[in-house]
Amino acid sequence: MSFTPMIRQYLEIKGQYPDAILFFRLGDFYEMFFDDASVAARELEITLTGRDGGSSERVPMCGVPYHAVDGYIAKLIGKGYRVAICDQVEDPAEAKGIVRREVTRVITPGTIMEGQLLEEKKNNFLACVAQDENGYGLAVTDITTGSFMVCSFSGARAYHDVMEEIARIMPAEVIVPFTEEEENGQGIFHWTGPLADELRLMGPVVSGYSNKAFSRAQAVRALEAQFGENSFLNLETVSPGLAVTAAGALVSFLKDTQKRDLAHLNEIQFYQPGKYMLLDLTARRNLELTRSMSDNTKKFTLLSVLDYTVTSMGGRLLRNWIEQPLLIKEDVIERLDAVEELVGSTLSRQDYKNVLKNIYDLERLAGKISFGTVNPRDLIALRKSLAQLSPLKKLLSQSTAAILKRISDDIDPMEDIKELLDNAIADEPPLSTRDGGIIKKGYNSEVDSLRSVKLEARSMLAGLEERERSRTGIKSLKVGYNRVFGYYLEVTKSYLSMVPDDYRRRQTLANAERYITPELKEYEDNILGAEERLLRLENRLFNQIRDQLLAQIRRIQSTAQAVAGADTLYSLAEASAAGRYVRPEINNNGRLLIRDGRHPVLEKALGPGLFVPNDTEMDNEQNRLALITGPNMAGKSTYMRQVALIVLMAQLGCFVPASEAKIDLVDRIFTRIGASDDIAGGQSTFMVEMNECRSIVASATARSLIILDEVGRGTSTYDGISIARALAEYIHLRIGAKTLFSTHYLELTDLDSIPGIVNLNVAVKEQGENIIFLRKVINGRADRSYGIHVAKLAGLPLEIISRATEILKGLETARQSNELAAAALEEKSFSHDSIENPVIEEIRQLDILGMTPLEAISKLYELQKKIDKKIFNNLMA
Template sequence: TARRNLELTETLRNKEKKGSLLWVLDHTKTSMGKRMLKSFLEQPLVNPAKIIDRLDAVEQLTMKPVELGELKEILSGVYDLERLMTRVMYKTATPRDLKSLSLTALKLPDIKELLKSFDSKLLNNCNNKISTLEAISNLVENAIVDEPPVNVKDGNVIKDGFNEQLDGLRNIISGGKGIIDDIAEREREKTGIKNLKIGYNRVFGYYIEVTRSYYDLVPDNYIRKQTLANCERFITDELKVAENTILGASDKIVTLEQEIFAEIRDFAATQLRLVQETATAVAQIDVLCSFATAAVNNNYTKPEIAIDGIIDIKNGRHPVVELMQKDEVFVPNDTYLDLTSNRMAVITGPNMSGKSTYMRQVALITLMAQIGCFVPADYAKISVVDQIFTRIGASDDLTAGQSTFMVEMSEVADIVKHATKNSLVILDEVGRGTSTFDGISIARAVSEYISTNRSMGCKTLFATHYHELISLEKELDGVRNFSVAVKRQGDSIKFLRKIVPGGVDESYGIEVAKLAGLPNKIINRAKELLEQLEAENKKARIAAQQIESDQISFDKISDSIVTDRLRKTNIDEMTDSELRDFVKDLLRYV
């Protein structure tokens, strides 16, 4: 749910890469790097030391732009080692696959040489794990032609000079034309048939062709094979022997090339562990270069990694929205959460004001830090969280027989069951799918549970329209109110997108409806109805207060009797038994 809601690899609406965090961070040059980047996003690190190692590597890459550019250029010519080796192991690799494997191996020494200019622990580890795969590249470069065919059965895969037997067979083929030409010349001289020629087709093989005008010169040893309109085709024993020699050599060449290729492929399979380690290290280099490129292009900052439970972000930005937003400048916001007095931020404000964007950006900045990437902020101190939970929006799941509200409650139930003190929880509008009083009650109960439960008490951002939750700040430790600043301009409003301390008790729902394009007739009628409802609500409150003041309070009467009797009694003059009887008598009024 969190991966989907935070749009890590695809957007919620269109299921597209553009508009996701992956789209922002993906500057990888290899297929291996793309797969690893996606796995990093879906499975962030929770070990602070490993996170710091990644961040240090990215920092060094950003500080050496020339080397970074050279690495990216080399990586752009690296083939998918993982997929190539899969085909090698399943014996489905083609000559071009082995050539791609070799061409990639030839680039590895340059990558290793460039990595020597960095002293990052992670970059050095990657360099140590990269093998130059010389055994593979030497064999393939010596054995396979520079531009091999797709299929080994097509022939011309193995280079001349690699195998003596293959070279001998090829000499027979190359000399075959001379053999046929010699036979044709001798037959012309023997028979006196000047236009005698030797041809070939797949059905009859080699044949001697004689036109009608020379039929009387055809010798007896010619065996008729085919009669055409103006010529006859013949074969001879000598021609048949030559044919068998030439065609036999062709078949043997195809078979021998397949055998040699299989041996090369099988040798490559013995290098599986080396290739796998190299592929993983190269993919990691690709991802780190991608992070460095994103950091430089988008003005990201290296976050501090902590374990004290504090998330402190100065001028944080949403990494996706700031790039997608073309018409206006993105408004940055600060965030401070801890495990004591700032555990829960209750955020109020109208729809479309930026509450969801703000909460998502906090989650994304935290996640980016934990995958080892720089973050969109002026400063960020991120304490490692063990899990990120989100409850943002909901839709019917008709196939499972669940309504919007049921889906919402299922997500909330999952959060309260599995979140820990070290988790980060994002809650957006809990309790909206039911009646107002039910919704307020659920939202408040969830807030109280998360904030006060000993096993939870986790860092939480809670956006809500229920203004009744503002009172939680005074009633619960660790809860703080925030709101989105709004500027009124006559009957309209302008969202300032700035998160400020303090709650708001206005929803601006009608103003937002107006911004959405509802006709003025509906807007004006909605204002009239709102005024009526507010007036009726005010009258009801006044009436209730009046009834309460007019009613006789039996509690007050009892309190008055007890007080009056206590004033009139001197307990110092009473015996113990009298005092006990007096207290028993007073208890009747309590």
């Protein structure tokens, strides 16, 4: 099939980027052709048309204006597409034949720089995973801010740990290696390892990248080119091969897609997830730290309660602090000292806010400078931000808290950069460099001279208009301009008979004619020539200024990080003051004491004074596992969550919602709350529950805090009781972690015979056949679950309620008659002496940790059949 040279050029470039929609620059538009045009027209809701491509059939085509391209690209990226930008790389006026075009950038979900798809207070991470026989390497970057982090995972839990870390980071895109084979001239891509499918279920876009980039030799070359010679050696000391491979492949991917010098990626930060409190995906979801379970937004989350940040940088750092609470006591106390100082002075907090609110996003401004996408108004934002650095530094220097003083030392006022921008950039420049008016008067003499020429010529045009009106007698004559025809003299048709002979027609309109004269043509040449030279000069000067800023990127970035730290501490202080929180006492002695504890999110949602506070007291000896009983809707889950959130808040360095708090540092918080199927993973509610319990017992330590809510409710009553009891005993006697264990199985309450296990219950008040939830956690066990009362509150038909009451009475009578038999089955724990009963002895010898959930269920069923069937017949009578 024969195509025109332009279409052949398009097809050649498109062949290099088959997985991206190619935006092909033609004049003032980006055009798409063939299948790309059909897809883009549908997704962007624009007109699909066609053009002559040189063949017998018209080529499908659609296009968007180049000046509005960002919005269209954002829409496609948001729908999961990649976009390759193909620009003209030579002046059409100087081109011999077809204008040369090249792809100047490939935009993917993890490489977005445009603002339409970026959340101001959330990072847009791009991750890369490498794997070898030792484990996994993970590299993560946010190219909008310049952060570049790596870590590694090894050992039996390496795969689990790397997936949990990716779940914490929630990158927009994850790069994994593929191999490429040829089949009928087409590339066939093969994913390696189980990563791709697992990652897709988590949400990020998974992108394959050449397996060659993951070789050690190429990774080292990429790292040295970006970060300098031997930049990878620090990684090798802590993570041989793994971090190097992931980091190098990520750099190569960025260079291949972004096709520019990424100067703001100038430092590799190696971090160890184990240095922070570990929170798996389940815990972060159940505690609703940064995303609500109801709508996946920030609303009704811990982040929403604590976020008083004024800058975007502070907002992103606060999110990171919430997701990575501290483990080292001294670090926690250092943050608390700063928060205490700020809480103690309302005036100081207001001063900080007044300064911070005038500081723009220095991190992303640095990214735009490096990327070459910074515009004149961005530089005004930078200039305004720099003007606030000295006042902020002075405020911080007056602090007594060590961390605030250190932040003050880290802030560089950058007076030289501010002076440059003050002198060079106009106070109100246009958004685009294409429009001129960027450079301030007095910065460059040639710019001033060309502007004078323009002004003089425009003044002369005004004089020309008056002279021509007088000479011709055409009172309505006027001088005008448009980009197509240039300057002209416009005469309405009623005056055409008065047009002089020296007027040459330039354009015909419905009601007028437009003319040019030799004198007007001379003015036009002078004006347009001066404007063109001025525009080129201003662009050259702007690029020079940008290059000067580029050389100072590290200064801007380090100061941005310091400002973010100041803003985040201000936010914690403001939240603490607003919520009437208290400073927690941090210890490592095992004691967890909370007086009048409150759930921070629910309290804010309800309003002041409406939340019922509760006490919590736990330690490593007498109060290590608390069994919590009480009716549904009484507040058991809220109470357990509030304890976990208070501990987490303390360890991120914030005051806590209580009247007194003594916090024993925990290494992990685990939660098992709620019930849901994993349809995509092919797992039932009960299987999901058992998998979560398996993960807890496999990972928890004596320093962990475990929250368990209604374990065993997804199977039969006796299976559930057995599993719940065995799990509680194992956690208490084998792991030794502080545990809050809520249950409706009242049969478990006799576990308080084991030292260290205590019973708590949520109090209710009965009024006739109705109950009132008091929301108060008290010592002791509940004697009933009130499930039928809750069903009545939910509005079930009275007939169902009456029948349920009748059945319950029968079951309770049967239970009482078999209480002795049931007690014999439940009495045995991991620590008790053996009872001479073959079934119980068989239970005692089971290797619970060595069994899968399915094996455990099958074994319970087998044991159940061996037990005297009369017991169960009596219970079910």
